[in-house]
Amino acid sequence: MSYIxxxxxxxxxxxxxxxxxxxxxxxxxxxxxxxxxxxxxxxxGTNTGGRFPVDAYQDTHNVYVRAELPGFKRDAIKVEVVDGYLTLEATRESEAEKGSHHAKFNRSISLPEDVQTDGITAAYVDGVLTVTLPKKEEAKPRKISVAVS
Amino acid sequence: MNLIHSLIPAFNRAPVVSSGHREEDLGPTVQPHYEIKEADEAFGLTVTLPGVTKENLEITAEADSLRIVGKRAWSRPKDWSVIYRETTDANFLLELDHDNAIDTDKVHAELRDGVLRLSLPKAEAIKPRRIEVA
Incomplete structure (x- = not known):
């Protein structure tokens, strides 16, 4: 029975x-x-049990992970790389009528092997978090010119 | 034609789509998640619009409905290839009927970090009124 x-x-x-x-x-x-x-x-992404949608892209130099996380404070978003996994965690305190409400969202993404762990940057713009993960030098395509004598 | 319309009601929808301001084609749209709270003086509407900037947001308040269109500001650069996708590129569209319950002149909107907060003051006609007995 539902209210119509x-x-x-x-x-x-x-x-x-x-x-x-x-x-x-x-x-x-x-x-x-x-x-x-x-x-x-x-x-x-509200009925997904604390998960949120994530996209992954790559170009020749970087791997990019974009996550839709609307309405979070920047310091409430945590980005970590452990053992080849990228973990995104976001917490939100919202004021409800019955005290404050604590919500925690997190996702772990397995990273490709050619990603290096230092030099990772993250930006949060308009409710979308973009994490840029540089690829290892050897994974980048190299152009070697050989002089023909 | 009337017979066709009475048999297949969906045929009658076309005039609604073509009337008014809907000349632009939004392509596929998704309904964003939203929440409405009611207070004494106003309704509070919270809509999550990740990836939508102020410039790409369009709020139209009409006499009996409220229409929110949020276009995605970001598009994938050409040299980026997709590894994995969960989100959609569809624009956001939310249409709510309010049947003159709000005062459209006093609507206040604020967009921050992909969350739109609208304050929709109630129309005088629906506010509870106390009538003194003479």
Whole structure:
């Protein structure tokens, strides 16, 4: 049993209700509503049990990891590399009516072998954390020009 | 045509899409996560929009609905290749009906670190009013 919100007639429902019997139309919008409610939390990473979406990219010099972490303070974000794993951890204290609420999010990503552990930088812009991991020298493509005599 | 519309209601949706300000094509969109809290004087709306900057955010308040469009400011540089992906490039779109419950002139919005906070003051008509008995 769930609470079903009453929807006032809007521009969208009025012309539809003028034709037909309305029962079918009501069912259609009801199905839309059910899908919206069920999918609402999926994209934002809220129903994922403290996980958040992460992307990984690479170019010839670096590996980049981008994580969507909206609304965190910079000092509440921790980036660590241990044993070939990159760990991202973010904590948030939010003021709720019943005291403060503590939320912790973390992800570990296995790193490719050609990544070196020093020189890693991270930037947090507009709710997206970007970690730049330089590749090892030997992994970079090398251009050797040979003089032909 | 009316018969077709009565049989397949979805056909009737086209006018809604083409009317008003929706001339631009956003491509695929996702609904961002949002939260609404109600206080005595206003509604507080919090929307998570990771990767959206102030310049790429568009909030339209109409008489009966509120529309928030957030475009992704970042796009993948050409020489970056994908190793692994979980996020989507789709733009954010959130449409909420409020049926004249808010005062659209006094809407206040703040975007910080990918979180949009909107204060939506209630319209005078729906505020609880105390009536004195003479």
């Amino acid at each position: 919100r009453y929807n006032y007639p809007t521009r969208r429902s009025l012309p539809v209700a003028a034709f037909g019997r309305g029962a079918w139309n009501g069912l259609e919008s009801e199905i839309d509503r059910l899908f919206n409610a069920a999918l609402a939390g999926v994209e934002a």
